[in-house]
Amino acid sequence: MLQIQNLNYSVGDRPILKDIRWVVNPGDRIGFIGPNGTGKTTLLRIISGELEANEGSILKPSAYTIGYLPQEELPSVNKSVLSTVMEGNKEIVQLEEEIENIHTRLDNGINNSALLDKLGSLESRFTALGGYRMEATAKQILSGLGFAADTFHKPMPTLSGGWRMRVHLARLLLQEPDLLLLDEPTNHLDLESLEWVEQYLKRFRGSMILVSHDRFFLDRLSTKIAELINGRLTLYNGNYRYYEKEKTAREERLSKQWEEQKAERERIQRFVDRFRYKATKAAQVQSRIKKLEKMEIVDLPEAQTSSIRFILKPDVVSYKDVLSSDRLYFRYENDWVLENISFKLYRGQKIALVGKNGVGKTTLTKLIFGQLQPQQGQIEIGQRVSMGYYAQHQIEALNLDNTVLAEVSPAAAHSHQPRLRDILGVFGFSGDDISKKIGILSGGEKARVSLAKMLLSPANFLIMDEPTNHLDLFSKEALERALAEYEGTLLLISHDRYFLDKIIDRVIELKNGKIHEYLGNYSTYLTNRDANDEPILARKKKPTEKTTGRLKKTREQKQKEAQIRQAVSKERNRLQKEIELTERLLEEKILIKTELEQSLAKPQTYQDSNKSVMLQKEYDQLLKDINELETRWESAQISLDDIQNKIVNKSW
Missing domain, CATH: 1.10.287 (Helix Hairpins)
Incomplete structure (x- = not known):
């Protein structure tokens, strides 16, 4: 358990953290949220020991370990990817060195019982800590984070900043500290790696504090939410939707x-x-x-920034056919990125473009916008279509001598001019911020200026490449509403699944240079993809005589399958009831746990030693009960997932 008591932190006369009191219990998975610049990273740095508070204390057991993944890029070491990850578990590395040293001494003829006893003790400890499995585990984690086997031995300096951050995340996951502090861990992950990290962290036995603007991620992982606003911390029991x-x-x-x-x-x-x-x-x-x-x-x-509403109003309505791609091919040098890509976009559609990092999503948007030209095929833009394009690299086009207001104002549609200051507030520029020169802004602030500039234009076809990367939750919600109400056409690349779910009605997946299309929002796409169904929009082949013959079933086969389906359905209903009951019991236990934590956090509780001992025993038993219920829930959920897959795939 880690306890933060009456913690305060200021920069000059400006208070950042005010009287923070917080108890982090074993197994807590806490989503840490709040507007940009409120002090979330500052608090994580204080907990990790990087920064010292002005007042207050942090209490934790002497052997308590903390692993911290900061948001900013970490320095690169001149070692291989795999070595960097494995060195994260310092105790195992140290034990391995000691074991090798003893083996060297034994090989050199130094042989005595004390040395052999020490070797036995070291090897027992090494085995207990999983030393012999460490390399395999490290490789498994790296694979889950998107590293191919041939990159394991690449030198760290050859990797981009985003891939280096993945290495440091892998290093932390291998360490398995008592408390994980993760500051925007999803920023550099593609959707596939993100899903893997979610599953891995669900199995993590320690505690976690997660700073993330990815609400889907928070919703799936968090058991509690901590919100920091104006230096004050408010705690909520439950996931993001509950919050x-x-x-x-x-x-x-x-x-x-x-x-x-x-x-x-x-x-x-x-x-x-x-x-x-x-x-x-x-x-x-x-x-x-x-x-x-x-x-x-x-x-x-x-009142939060998200209460400000703004409407994206196209200048003119485009014709029905917005874009047509016909047998498109594109390569960089000898590597084909896109092959035989054909699709159409229609007025009013809101499309997510998804796929692994490096599969060609950004390349395709650049081809559509005309920044790149295909080697073969063509892209035809419809009549009366006006395009707006946002991507990270566009910050280079900003005038560094302009103020924020002066940069955005000329691009804004006439209807936005009266409320321009309010709308800039949505993107984190309020008060004197709008008078700052572009040249002194951070990279994230410049990206928000570029985004605001594009959105305020009167385009009827918006192409957006990771628009939410530098937005806090409140700004995202305002942008969500604006895009959901937008009457033009939208092509969107984003790793924010919650954001996609709220907006899109069609998914185009890029995979192995080809496209697959799905109707519906992101959750529908996941369901269809995970069930290995043929994409909804894929052309269906007519069954041949041979396949038709195979489809015919005897009455006995149909009866047998019906009986199996009934048994499977009965088991599914049983599991669903068990899960519902377990969730209710968990809610009750967690409520009692919260009340006990509040009592244990009060100094007056310890004035009566008998009462404090009794409360601690009750709390320890409660943790065991919750752990048992969570294990029971997880087991039932896994069984239910297996049954659902059987039903979807008809694999009786």
Whole structure:
């Protein structure tokens, strides 16, 4: 367990963290959220020991280990990928060196019982820690993160920043510390690697604090949400969807309390003003003045950036046919990236372009926008189509001498001009920020300027390559609403699955130089892909006589299959009930656990030693119960998934 008590941190006169109190329990998976610049990274650095707080303390056991993956790029070491990962487990590496040293001494004729005893002890410890499996585990983790086997022995300096971050993530996963601090771990992962990391972290036995703007990731992994706003930390039990509901309900409660308190204060103040100078009412007046002074003011929830709405209004309506790609081929030198690509886009469609990193998604968008030319085939843009294009590299086109406002204003449609300052606030530029010169902005801030500039233009066909990379959750929500209401055509590349789910109605998957098309949102695409179904839009072949013959079944076969289906369906219903019951029990236990944690975090609890011991025993037993329930839930869920796959694939 790690406890943070009354922690404060300031930069000059500006407070960043205010009276932070937080208990991180074994097995907690905490999604850590809040607007950009509120101090999330600062708090992670303090927990990791990189930074020292001005006030407060962090309590943890002496043997407690913490692994930290920062957001910024880490320095590159001149070692191979595999060596860098394996060196993360320092104890195993040290044991291996000691074992090799003893073997060398034995080979040189130094032979005594003490040395042999030490070798036996070291090898037992090495085995217990998984030393003999470490290389295989490291390779498994690297493969899951997208590394091909032939890159394991590549020198680290030859990798790009994004791939180096993956290596450091692999190193941390191999360490298996008591607490993992992950600051935007999904930024450099493609969708396939992201799904693998999710599954791996679900099996992780330690605690985690995850800073991420990927709500799908937070929703699947988090058991708690910690929100940092204006230096204050608010904790919610449950995943991201639960947090959204609970926060809305909490804000409604606070707003109601604020209104009631405001009315009560005004009523008391009217009494004081009316009878202040009447001697007969002096006692009542003084009583009410004291009541006003003692009244604890309810803080009204601050309006978030996401409450600002803006509408993306195309200048003209395009014709129905927006784009046609006919037998498109493209290669870089001798490597074909795209082969025989044909597809059409129609007015009003919102399409996600998905596939592994390096498969050619960005190349295809550049071909559509005209920044690249194909070796074969053609792309035809429809009539009255006006394109807007956003990609990371476009920040190079910004005028470094302009202010933020001056850079964006000329590109904005006339309808946006009156609310330009509010809309810039959605992208993190408020107050004096809009007067900053582009040249002094960070890379992420420049990317947001470039994005705002493109979105404020009146284009009717938007092409967007990773638009959410530098947006906080509140900005993402505002952008989501705008794109969902957008009446033009949208082609979107994004690793943010939650974002995609809210917006798109069609998926184009690039795989091995070919395309596969699916109707529906991202979740529908996942279902169809994972079930190994033929893509919805794929052309279906007519069955031949030979295949038709194979499809004919006897009555006995059909009866047998029906019986199996009934048995499978019955088992599925049983498992679903077991999962529902287990989830209810878990919710009850977690609620009790939260109450106990609050009691254990109070100093007065320890004034009564018998009570504190009793509470700790109750808490320890509760952790065991929760662990057993989680194991039971996971087992039932795995069984249910297997049955669902059997039903989908008809593999009775």
